[in-house]
Amino acid sequence: MPELPEVEAYRQLAEQALGRMVSTVRVTDPRFVRGPSGPAALVGALRQHRFVAARRHGKLLVLDLDSGHRLGLHFGMTGRLLVDGTPGVDGLLYSSDRGLPVWDRLIVGLADGGSLVVSDPRLLGGASLDPDEQRLGPDARSVTPAELRRALAGSASALKARLLDQAKLAGVGNLMADELLWRASLAPGRRAGSLSPAEQRRLLHHLRATVELLMARGGSHMGDLMAERHPGGRCPRDGAGLRRSTIGGRTSWWCPAHQR
DNA sequence: ATTGTGGCCTGCCCGC
DNA sequence: TGCGGGCAGGCCACAA
Numbered sequence: 527m528p529e530l531p532e533v534e535a536y537r538q539l540a541e542q543a544l545g546r547m548v549s550t551v552r553v554t555d556p557r558f559v560r561g562p563s564g565p566a567a568l569v570g571a572l573r574q575h576r577f578v579a580a581r582r583h584g585k586l587l588v589l590d591l592d593s594g595h596r597l598g599l600h601f602g603m604t605g606r607l608l609v610d611g612t613p614g615v616d617g618l619l620y621s622s623d624r625g626l627p628v629w630d631r632l633i634v635g636l637a638d639g640g641s642l643v644v645s646d647p648r649l650l651g652g653a654s655l656d657p658d659e660q661r662l663g664p665d666a667r668s669v670t671p672a673e674l675r676r677a678l679a680g681s682a683s684a685l686k687a688r689l690l691d692q693a694k695l696a697g698v699g700n701l702m703a704d705e706l707l708w709r710a711s712l713a714p715g716r717r718a719g720s721l722s723p724a725e726q727r728r729l730l731h732h733l734r735a736t737v738e739l740l741m742a743r744g745g746s747h748m749g750d751l752m753a754e755r756h757p758g759g760r761c762p763r764d765g766a767g768l769r770r771s772t773i774g775g776r777t778s779w780w781c782p783a784h785q786r
Numbered sequence: 787a788t789t790g791t792g793g794c795c796t797g798c799c800c801g802c
Numbered sequence: 803t804g805c806g807g808g809c810a811g812g813c814c815a816c817a818a
Contacts, residue, residue: 687789701811
């Protein structure tokens, strides 16, 4: 599903749309437009304008317009970005590769004949005009030691729940969190505020490494733990039976032998 | 303020 | 072969 690695791929793809005039905008399902501005305002802000920058903050893709407005795109778990018909990622876990036209929720037609399309079968993503980027915590790809410390300090939440809280740290989703904690040898249910300085350093090291690895491999579902994330799955490191827990409302797979 | 829970949304997979 | 239940999780509203 689209976590930081996929959205970064979408961002790079979206750069191909920069500088090109938007001629038509179609919102095929009003539910796809989120936030205070409705579909009409969003359409009006885009039409006859050009995208001037493609930025990513966590899982939020922001396309700046020459009007000063910003188009925010989030992709939920099944959202896909296509520019000129080319998808930003190849396989998307939990989504379908059929790409039915009815799943196209936002269709931005460009004056040169190209297009920028968001396809989202389950409508869990959305588009918003001028999204509030301040709500998001530091981006997981560039978070500093001090920022990570602040994100965890004093929290009674489970560590994994904290990592998934986009207001505290932006970009980590369920699959990447499991992979990251497995690599860092930290149990997902640990209290976030209980990490020692050494454990925080270890977490940050593996956060950076995991983000870069999954981007290089092409998706958040490309981690080493992924294949064992099922009943009967075994830890790829030590062979112990993996445990399944619900943490932060999400299915979590972890190794009770080496994650402490 | 923090923390946890449930609902949204629908394609897909499994068992019958 | 068709049907129905359960599952997946990013995000948000809501409760305590």
